[in-house]
Amino acid sequence: MAQSNRITGILTPNIVPLDPRGNVDEQTLRGYVDWLIAHGVDGLYPNGSTGEFVRFTAAERREIARIVIDQAAGRVPVLVGAAEANVRETIEACDAYGEMGAQAVAIVAPYYFKLSDEGVYSYFREIADAVSVNVTLYNIPLFASEIDLATARRLAEECPRVVGIKDSSGDLPHMMRMIAAIRPQRPEFSFLTGWDASLSAMLLMGADGGTNATSGVVPELTAAVYKACKAGDLSEAVRLQNELTPLFDTMIGTGEFPEGFRAGLRTRGWDMGRSRQPMTAAQYDKSAQTEAKIKGMLTSYTNGAVTSASATPESIDAIVRRVLSELKA
Numbered sequence: 001m002a003q004s005n006r007i008t009g010i011l012t013p014n015i016v017p018l019d020p021r022g023n024v025d026e027q028t029l030r031g032y033v034d035w036l037i038a039h040g041v042d043g044l045y046p047n048g049s050t051g052e053f054v055r056f057t058a059a060e061r062r063e064i065a066r067i068v069i070d071q072a073a074g075r076v077p078v079l080v081g082a083a084e085a086n087v088r089e090t091i092e093a094c095d096a097y098g099e100m101g102a103q104a105v106a107i108v109a110p111y112y113f114k115l116s117d118e119g120v121y122s123y124f125r126e127i128a129d130a131v132s133v134n135v136t137l138y139n140i141p142l143f144a145s146e147i148d149l150a151t152a153r154r155l156a157e158e159c160p161r162v163v164g165i166k167d168s169s170g171d172l173p174h175m176m177r178m179i180a181a182i183r184p185q186r187p188e189f190s191f192l193t194g195w196d197a198s199l200s201a202m203l204l205m206g207a208d209g210g211t212n213a214t215s216g217v218v219p220e221l222t223a224a225v226y227k228a229c230k231a232g233d234l235s236e237a238v239r240l241q242n243e244l245t246p247l248f249d250t251m252i253g254t255g256e257f258p259e260g261f262r263a264g265l266r267t268r269g270w271d272m273g274r275s276r277q278p279m280t281a282a283q284y285d286k287s288a289q290t291e292a293k294i295k296g297m298l299t300s301y302t303n304g305a306v307t308s309a310s311a312t313p314e315s316i317d318a319i320v321r322r323v324l325s326e327l328k329a
Contacts, residue, residue, distance in 0.1 A: 007104060007136065007164050007190040008208045009042025010222045011079055012215045013050040015262055016064055018273035024060060025273065026067055032270060033071040040223035041215055044068050047081030048106065049140065049168075049194075050213040050258045055276045058084065062096055069100045077103035079136065079211070085112075087123065091130045098133030106136045106166055106211075111144040121151045128159035136164040136190065149177050156182045156189055164190030166211050170198045179206045196222075196248040200241040203229035214248045217264035218298075221247075247297060254290045256283060263291035267298060 014036065017028035033044065046068040047053040047061050056064065065080045072078055080097040082105035084090040094105045107127060109120050124147075128135055137155065139147040147165070155162045167175055175191060182189050183206075193202035193210045202210065203226060215222040221244055228236040247264070254260030256279060262272050279287075 006188045006208065007043070007077070007079060007192065010040075010209055010215050010219070010226050011043035011045045011192070011211045012036050012041045012219065013045040013048030013081075013194075013211050013213055014068070014216050015258060015265060015272050016046075016051050016056070017270075018276070020273065022274070022276060024056075024064060024067075028270075028272070029064070029067050030071045033068055035270075036216065036219055037072065037075050039219040041076065041219045042209065042223075042226075043077045043079060043103075044072055045079045045081065045106070045211050047083075048211060049081075049143070050216065050261060051081065052258065052275065052277075053081050053083065058089065058093070061093070065097055065102065066100055069097075069102060074101075079104050079106055081106050081108075081138075083108040083111075083138070087126055091127055094127065094131040094133050094135070098131070102133060104134040104136055104163060105131075106138045108138040108140060108143070109145040109147050113145075115145040117148055117151050120145050120147055121154055124151075124155050124162065125159065128155065128161040131161060133161075134163045135159075135161050136166055136192070137162060138166045138168070138194075140168040140194065142168070149174065149181060152178055153181045156186050163188070164192060164208075166192040166194050168194030170195030172198055172201055172205065175202055175207060176205050196252075197245045199244065200225050200229055200237040204234070204237065213258060213261050214244060214251065214264075217251065217261055217268060217294075218244070218247060247294065250290060250293055250297065255286060259283070259287050260290050263287045264294045266291050267295040 017025040017032065019025040046065050053061055069078050080102040082090060082093040082097055084093050090107060097105050110123055124137060137147055137152060152165055179191055191207045193199060193207050196212045196214045199210050199212060212222050225237060225240045225244060228240055251260035251264050254263065256277060259275060265272055
């Protein structure tokens with residue numbers, strides 16, 4: 001990611017590891033940050049949806065951000081999710097993260113109460129006029145009030161602190177319309193996609209990067225998609241995307257988001273503990289089945305073909321390195 005207002009590349013919305021008592025496991029989180037950076041992510045994104053921000057207290061969210069920013073130690077920029085339940089607390093969170101060293105904050109549109117487009121504009125305008133850190137809008141209509149094109153353009157034109165938008169709708173035409181409407185007036189404005197299944201399509205149509213949950217499990221693969229797209233290598237981008245999408249579909253289809261990504265991380269050797277969201281025995285069984293399926297997918301991909309089930313076992317790290325090397329051959 002460029003060290004400027006423009007946010008680019010793949011940023012990981014990280015799972016938060018919990019110890020057996022359900023508390024944030026700082027040592028594991030620090031190790032995970034190091035692993036993600038070593039495996040090619042361009043930035044980190046604590047307190048996002050994948051980080052289950054609503055399941056932590058405000059104090060815990062600040063502590064998670066502090067740990068990630070401190071461990072990143074300037075090696076990659078950090079975009080921190082700063083959504084709270086009301087304007088005043090969101091502004092306080094934004095300023096706190098800015099003081100910690102976040103490059104920018106990401107703010108979801110208000111949730112619970114459904115707002116009009118004018119209400120969404122007023123919400124972001126008040127925050128942008130008050131905070132001391134740059135802001136990216138976070139459009140996730142599945143969970144919160146939608147940020148429509150006119151509102152995004154209005155905020156981009158009127159608020160210097162608003163420097164980008166993350167869109168998790170997966171709506172390619174919507175992204176294209178936003179880029180066409182905003183980029184001529186704000187060339188430095190960043191467009192990020194949060195929907196992994198459309199990552200390559202979004203990048204090829206002009207998006208600057210993504211905040212993708214799958215990057216927390218297979219950071220090498222999402223990094224390779226990004227590089228292929230930025231190099232204009234369409235065939236490579238399509239082939240890599242065809243490896244990424246089934247993994248994403250499997251992880252997001254587990255049922256209790258982001259449990260499938262927690263299961264995926266276990267295949268890479270990271271035990272993140274149990275989510276704070278209570279689950280039944282049947283749900284844990286489904287998570288275990290997802291883990292087995294993901295492990296099978298990672299061990300069977302090789303140059304577009306499926307290997308023999310009797311092949312010599314490899315570590316997951318070695319498998320991913322080999323697969324990406326062969327896909328690029």
